[in-house]
Amino acid sequence: MRFDSQGQPLFDSDGLLIVETALAHAASSTTKATSSRPGLIVAAGSYSALHRQYAEVPTTHWPRHIIAPGFIDLHVHYPQTDIIGAPADGLLPWLEQYTFPAETHFSSDSHAQEVAVFFLQELLRNGVTTALVFASSHPESVNALFTQAQQQHLRLITGKVLQDRNSPEGVRDDTEQSLLDTEQLIHRWHQHERLGYAITPRFAPTSSHQQLYGAGELALQYPDTWIQSHVAENLDELRWVKTLYPQARSYLDVYRQAGLLRPRAIYAHCIHLDDADRRLMHDTHTAAAVSPTSNLFLGSGFFDFAAAKHTGMPWALASDVGAGTSFCPLQTMLAAYYVGREGQTKEGLSLAPSTLWWHHTGAGAAALGLHNHIGNLQPGLEADFVVLDPHASPLLSRRSQQANTLQEQLFALIVLGDQRAIAHTHIAPRIALSNAL
Numbered sequence: 001m002r003f004d005s006q007g008q009p010l011f012d013s014d015g016l017l018i019v020e021t022a023l024a025h026a027a028s029s030t031t032k033a034t035s036s037r038p039g040l041i042v043a044a045g046s047y048s049a050l051h052r053q054y055a056e057v058p059t060t061h062w063p064r065h066i067i068a069p070g071f072i073d074l075h076v077h078y079p080q081t082d083i084i085g086a087p088a089d090g091l092l093p094w095l096e097q098y099t100f101p102a103e104t105h106f107s108s109d110s111h112a113q114e115v116a117v118f119f120l121q122e123l124l125r126n127g128v129t130t131a132l133v134f135a136s137s138h139p140e141s142v143n144a145l146f147t148q149a150q151q152q153h154l155r156l157i158t159g160k161v162l163q164d165r166n167s168p169e170g171v172r173d174d175t176e177q178s179l180l181d182t183e184q185l186i187h188r189w190h191q192h193e194r195l196g197y198a199i200t201p202r203f204a205p206t207s208s209h210q211q212l213y214g215a216g217e218l219a220l221q222y223p224d225t226w227i228q229s230h231v232a233e234n235l236d237e238l239r240w241v242k243t244l245y246p247q248a249r250s251y252l253d254v255y256r257q258a259g260l261l262r263p264r265a266i267y268a269h270c271i272h273l274d275d276a277d278r279r280l281m282h283d284t285h286t287a288a289a290v291s292p293t294s295n296l297f298l299g300s301g302f303f304d305f306a307a308a309k310h311t312g313m314p315w316a317l318a319s320d321v322g323a324g325t326s327f328c329p330l331q332t333m334l335a336a337y338y339v340g341r342e343g344q345t346k347e348g349l350s351l352a353p354s355t356l357w358w359h360h361t362g363a364g365a366a367a368l369g370l371h372n373h374i375g376n377l378q379p380g381l382e383a384d385f386v387v388l389d390p391h392a393s394p395l396l397s398r399r400s401q402q403a404n405t406l407q408e409q410l411f412a413l414i415v416l417g418d419q420r421a422i423a424h425t426h427i428a429p430r431i432a433l434s435n436a437l
């Protein structure tokens with residue numbers, strides 16, 4: 001399965017995906033000129049249309065499976081891997097009771113390495129091939145995750161959390177040093193192979209004005225870095241921001257004033273926004289990372305998919321582990337469906353399964369400005385893909401046999417599927433990518 005330029009699904013019941021490997025590339029470049037590069041998709045389409053042209057290419061056969069783009073997780077915290085499912089009264093007590101204590105441990109390089117290895121395995125087990133990840137406030141945590149991702153040749157974006165106030169000892173950083181550390185980490189990692197750096201103020205309440213504006217200056221100085229933060233997740237958080245930034249029109253406006261809304265800026269949650277905020281996101285090409293399992297778990301509220309649609313605000317799906325309860329994109333899509341669902345007592349948008357799927361792949365890539373590299377299966381894109389098994393469990397298999405359309409099959413996977421349905425995750429073979437993302 002792949003998508004057209006409008007995000008509509010294209011499906012061949014008997015398909016063929018051709019990938020350039022380093023070996024094949026070496027062989028073909030000695031015999032004829034080739035425009036493809038190792039690690040990239042050469043062709044995707046129906047077997048009958050393509051197989052003659054690629055008769056010499058060795059193939060792996062996946063009968064009764066679906067090959068699809070790797071999932072993109074647009075917002076996830078790797079230092080929160082060990083606190084999934086920690087219950088609290090809401091966001092702010094949860095941060096205080098579980099999150100900050102857990103993140104304190106990431107000053108230890110060995111702890112950070114151990115969790116980074118597990119975290120990346122968990123992404124891959126769930127078919128996630130690219131993620132935009134919060135590290136902790138310790139540079140060690142960033143180095144650990146980038147090191148592991150580089151070894152596995154993953155396309156991954158992360159950054160050191162900036163939080164110089166309203167944070168306990170152990171995670172609180174120093175204003176000036178935090179900005180120096182950020183710049184150093186940008187130089188060390190950004191655009192190295194498949195890695196990218198995200199300037200990462202945790203959220204407005206935990207950054208001083210000086211730190212937030214400093215982050216904005218770095219974002220201007222390094223325009224192809226990413227920005228990630230949180231906005232408008234919880235009503236207590238909103239009231240707090242109002243007292244800290246009384247002059248701002250809205251919570252989102254705090255980030256606008258600091259120069260933190262621009263292409264490649266991603267804000268988690270975006271629940272309690274108004275239409276002026278949503279239009280501001282649209283106009284500045286800033287995207288929302290929508291995390292329904294997290295919002296349901298913490299009782300934060302419900303993302304308004306209809307309002308996002310009518311204002312044109314870009315959005316894509318995310319796990320937000322550890323407030324989010326699952327690494328599995330199938331479960332995130334199901335939660336998004338529940339949250340959006342129009343019902344007799346609630347207006348809403350009943351999202352089609354292929355729309356949910358697009359918002360966990362191609363739309364995520366577009367939000368990151370990486371749609372010419374990942375998020376779809378088209379010639380020239382990087383060969384990060386998943387192989388799905390619609391027969392992974394007895395019930396899913398039974399239901400899949402009754403599916404008459406692609407939409408029915410995708411719904412069966414979303415509703416009944418879990419990690420077992422991800423039969424294989426394929427990462428593009430190591431390639432000499434140009435640094436221009």
Ligand code: GUN
Pocket residue numbers: 077091095099202203230233294320323
């Ligand atoms: N707001 C500030 N920090 C966090 C975090 O770690 N998780 C969530 N869900 N919201 C936040």
Ligand code: ZN
Pocket residue numbers: 075076077230268320
């Ligand atoms: Zn988050």
